[in-house]
Amino acid sequence: MKRIVLTLLATIKGIYPAPAQQLPPDTIPLSVNMQEIVVTAKTGFDRDRQAKPGASVEEYLQSPGKIGMIKRGAYAWEPSVNSMTAERISVTIDGMKIFHACTDRMDPVTSYVETVNLSKVSLGSGFDANPNATNSIGGSLDLKLNKSGFCQDGFSANANSGYESNGNLWLGGADIAYATPSFYLNSGYFHRNSDSYRAGGGETVRFSQFTKNNVFANIGYALKEGRDLEVSIIYDRASDVGYPALTMDVATAEGLITSVAYTVANPFRHFYKWETKGYYNNIVHIMDDTKRPPEEIAMHMDMPGKSRTGGAYSTLSGRSGKHRYSLNWDAYYNQSYAEMTMYSNNPGEIPMFMLTWGDIRTANTGIFGVDEWRLNDNYSVRLSGKLSFQRAGMASDFGYESLLGYYPGVERFTNRAVGNIAARYLVRAGNWDGGLSVGYGSRAPSVSEAYGFFLFNTFDAYDYLGNPHLKNESSLETSASLRWWNHVFEAKAEVSHFYFNNYIIGKPDAGFYHMTLGATGVKVYQNLPHAGLLNTSLLLKYRFLDFFTLNGKAAYARGRDGDGSNLPLIAPFEYGVSLRFGKNRFVAEGSIAGAARQTAFSPGYGEDETGRYTAAGFSAGYSFKVRKLVFNLKAGVENLFDTYYSTYADWKNIPRKGRNIFVNLGINLN
């Protein structure tokens, strides 16, 4: 079975849910690797070993440390890596570029997949060597699809169902797989439905309901030995999604994600794999304010958006002697279009119309190379680099005319070159290992930063205006990690620092009039000369008395611009502790997670001080076998003491879920 071992450095993150058990590596990692979060696995019990098997993709990803989650409701949380979000990180699905369709960030691309679609998520920090990451500075998430793969497994089936008391959440789904060495097919369906949830103390958080349906299929066919053709399709549809932190909800958010890949094994001497993929995805996002009480709506609006991306990449992976290397070419073309129709409160007036993304087209192509040179058992050096060219601008005459009204004489399309170079050094000595990385890279402004037109931010109550004259933002990243471990104890400390030039952020501009009713003013994206961002984390793991594992982690981040003002959405000191007991078919886990008071908040971006909090949870599970069926039963409680709290990442301080009791039943047939 061709399974490329990528999981060696898998540092298990996430106090909750608990990840799969991994033994620490006994040699320096050999692969072009990144950290990974295991979601499902095509064999084994990984999924069912999670504290909450029915968790959403976002719940899997969230943890103090590298990944944060910004919440605007119960659905579609926005991931951040190293305290940076969509415009500074790369989120890809099996290497495919995909971009959100909502101008108000209601649909991070992670919301268009389900856990059943995924096997794992590769986390790259900073300029970590993700070949398909473009325009990323902070890091990358690559969501790996859950393909059966060519193997001897034959037929298998899974069914999952669950219920959560808070919000009356039902979930359920089933998937089947059939795999032979020359053919595989796996396909499934998943459904979630939730009413509005209750905060700690019992108050209902209005408009936090959602419904999600997801179907997927992966088909693989070996044309002949070492020549594989694979097709993947995901269709995901969320409907009636409430966003309590925003002034609008979502009627539907639909994503169609398709790809065809052709893989050649051992194509040339010194190369063991050559994968080429073509893909297309289409996202349509329809906002809706008609479910809100009319007296709470300043003005009724229609705000549909769409994002379509087609692209291709080709990756050659090889090894020779002490080197492992990879070459990659990628290209994509994105269309981002969003409009806004405003229905005046004054009777008789015709609706007002504008394009908030004036049919923005982005064409981008780049080449990437990485070489990991394992000097000996104790040292390795990795060098990587990427260079991309991008042409972006407005296809719509209407959009371009309105842009010209704000930027007279601005070019319709602009060309940019972006790229990065990075070096990493790993060393191992006895029970110690450590790493040191330095990278420098740049990114082009995002669609909203360059061309967004009056995008209202409910957090700071400003209308945001894009700026096509922005310079590329660049960053110098330095990071270090140090770990000590033996067979029962492991401690790892990580620190990364990003020093930005031309940091892109919105600044108030009194020269413009706001448009949205109730807005404070207009912010225009500008390049700050400098900004700095520090992320630190400490992980501890201790196994004792054969069956117990104690996990602890703490993280702290600090972000400031060149004037010393705080950057927004930066986590305060966060921590988590979990104690896990696992024996035979029984597992139990208790955890607490919390954060200190957020003192380094950013009033200029609408933040206020967020108080400290601690929340506790407990879960237990048991698995048993009846003939060929494996049953996994799990139950637990989140926010055990029904604490009312919100974190730095909760948009407009919407409270988190109060006490939530969940049960899950999974059935596997192998």
Add this chain to the structure above:
Amino acid sequence: MRRFFFLTRGHAPLLLFLIAALFSACDKDGNTEPVIPDPTEGLKKVRDFADGNYTVTAWNETGELRLGYTKVYFTVQNKTGAFIENAELSAFPEMDMGMMKHSTPRAEITKVAGKALYETYYAFLMYSGQGDGKWYYDLEYTISDALSSNYTVGGSFGNEEIDVKNVFRPDGKTERKVIQLLVAVDGSDKRYVVTLVEPQKPTVGVNDVTAYIHERIDANTYNPVENFTLKLDPRMPSMENHSSPNNVDLTWDVAGKIYRGKVNFSMTGYWTLNLILQNDRGETLYGNVITGDTAASSLLFEIEF
């Protein structure tokens, strides 16, 4: 070989077109009678004035006379329907309100170069029926023989009632402000008429905005004023008085004999063009700055699209 292939395959339609054009050109050369092209293409008829010898027809793009700025074209045709190119036209519109009569700002009727067409504009201060008034129109024409300067024909039409329509916002009910008669507040008591001309077809983004300023000498005399300024502040009252950047005040365009500026519409919808009328010394004659307390200027026009 390759080039031949390229020409015959790739350019066959172009070649055919060129040949066709050649033949049709030969056709035209053989026809000696000059054909005067129809000068009214794209125009709609407003009405005819016919006296049995000549027919004078008023045209414009809408086929209607409307409150505020109205462009009007004329054709003159003889009995055979041929368009006359050497006519001279003059006209006088007058509103009869019973107790009083008045005319309205207007231009001379002049020949459109190269066409058998004549043009003018009216800045109608009132619409038909407003204050129970009716518009009447006097029109005279003379046609001089190009060969003999002492032979002319002419005719006139008097007291022809014309229909000047009110202009409405898109709801079809609310009157749209497009012209304003004002009394200067500088103590001179002079009266001015400010008339919005463009944008006729507003679009999102930067539009040309043009206007006329006339000084009202008496009820029938309105003289164009030069070198004044109209300071411009476009607003959207239903969007908390949203405004836009990169607007340009209207100043006198010597060549176009009109006040010309720029207005930037950041979206479609209902906009007010708030204006301040200043004379050539920069003194404010009418209108006011918009502040927190004052949502609109006393001199404003409306655009809704």
